[in-house]
Amino acid sequence: MPEEAGFPPAKRFRPGCGPPGGRVVMLLAAGGGGGGRRQQSALAQPAASPYPEAVERQRRSLPIFPARGQLLAQLRNLDSAVLIGETGSGKTTQLPQYLYEGGVGRQGIIAVTQPRRVAAISLATRVSDEKRTELGKLVGYTVRFDDLTSEATRIKFLTDGMLLREAISDSLLRKYSCVVLDEAHERTVHTDVLFGVVKAAQKRRKELGKLPLKVIVMSATMDVDLFSHYFNGAPVLYLEGRQHPIQVFYTKQPQQDYLHAALVSVFQIHQEAPPSQDILVFLTGQEEIEAMSKTCRDIAKHLPDGCPSMLVLPLYASLPYAQQLRVFQGAPKGCRKVIISTNIAETSITITGIKYVVDTGMVKAKKYNPGSGLEVLAVQRVSKTQAWQRSGRAGRENSGVCYRLYTEDEFEKFEKMTVPEIQRCNLASVLLQLLAMKVPDVLTFDFMSKPSPDHIQAAVAQLDLLGALEQKDDQLTLTPLGRKMAAFPLEPRFAKFHCTEEILTVVSLLSVDSVLYSPPARRDEVQAVRKKFVSGEGDHITLLNIYRTFKNLGGSKDWCRENFVNSKNMMLVAEVRAQLRDICLKMSMPMVSSRGDVESVRRCLAHSLFMSAAELQPDGTYVTTATRQPVAIHPSSVLFHCRPACVVYTELLHTGRCYMRDLCVVDADWLYEAAPDYFRRKLRAARD
């Protein structure tokens, strides 16, 4: 491969790098490539199979199948276990069925958590098909806005966030006999909090002499000592998968310009490999991806005769759904598919037919600075586990090749694992939820990877300022307001509101991705169309106007298209709003309309967002009230050309400068009313 990039001879590896040492039970060695030897174990045979032949054959061909008997025998006697299964081992679809067939579901439901909604839904569909039952009966799923379960449900797939929500009303998880935490290696905030919640529930149920709670942690990576150690030395069961071997190349020299290196690699592969073999390139963001896509298309037009043609497809989350779908369609014969993607293709979207992966080793990710309390999105190096995850995308159907655009020495210096999200985000929501579950002492909660004390303290301070906390007998507990806030699937700062029709709408608009669609090429058109909604009082009121018009005119997709509104997100706003409204009604919160009284909406925003306020300076610039940091109004704001004396904002965006996004004009007095102590402290600090 590319001499210019300077790749040395390949190394072969299997993703996951083989089983670790220590407390590991080897369940099976099925061999890779799907052609491995099969062990037939008498234990592994279900007594009389209820499955039709084809499904049964397919189930039996999975690497997990020969281990069935051994696995069940082990798990039956264990409170907790860690199961490592490589991609394609069949663990997620089969294990819940084995557990059920083994009687684990008799006294309670088997919960299987997933970080993503689509995964929970599609797994439930598949498993209920395998069981030849109607979805929602024996096998069901629960995700936000969608619950397909019934009295009969024994195997329930749900998002990790959903199980966490359930734990607020029942922290012992009494419905469940077993919780399977899948994709644990991804370490989402929700999974991380669940680790602590299920561990505590398990302990408490034992103390109370209740039905034991079985906990099974499933991970795709070998690095599981942490899991095992956390669950009191739970045994690690290892299951080999169906991954195919992948050749990994490193560059000989460090690359100054990873974009250029990626471009060179793509065209070297393109000129050497058969056109049926597709390429997946990992870059960091939309702009980079669009630019690279254009360059690739331009170069592909001028390639020498005999070179195959190229279909270049960008892929990132904010790409319209229809365009995302194109990556799944086959390219015409003799044409190569080149997919240029963010890390969305690492886990969320799986594309078949990828033979080559080009890994720049870079990713855009959130970093948290507990000192300043700010979250910053920055381009940074991937971790080793992330790099292996990317390589693995090349070997899903056949052997594959991964070009790493960094040297092996550089790779060795990468962090071993991605820092878990819980150490990189604002913890206010997490603490609010833990307090709602009546966790005895949130400050010493048993996190698997503990956030730093100042990090936790910052969240406590934020919740305290919002009026959610009180100190009772040396314990932090929730105020009635705090309990109300915890009931809403919202950031704590947005969950503090007087329930009016208008506020429900604004809060819903803020909790989904922007409903505004602004293609840069049609900027003048966008501005002309948007003019009729613009409010001098800021972006929130403008959004409110857009939503109202959308609803009044029947909420059609055509209207959205004509008005540069993202209809998918707009529908979601309506769905969120309906959910919030239900919660308000359930809690008997009085619902009033401010009848066009926009000032009350702005006052309410001031009460939620007083921690994110900025003041106009005599020189025409702005500084934040909290930290006196210089900030500017983002050009996308309707207030871009205005100079209001005092604003609150939803978000700070760190790019070249520091921009405020989604602004609302407020009266400085309202801010003071919202948190007098806080502003007195700020004033004192400013004087000293």
Next chain:
DNA sequence: GAGCACTGC
């Protein structure tokens, strides 16, 4: 005077 990775309740 500019531009946000990815999830989830």
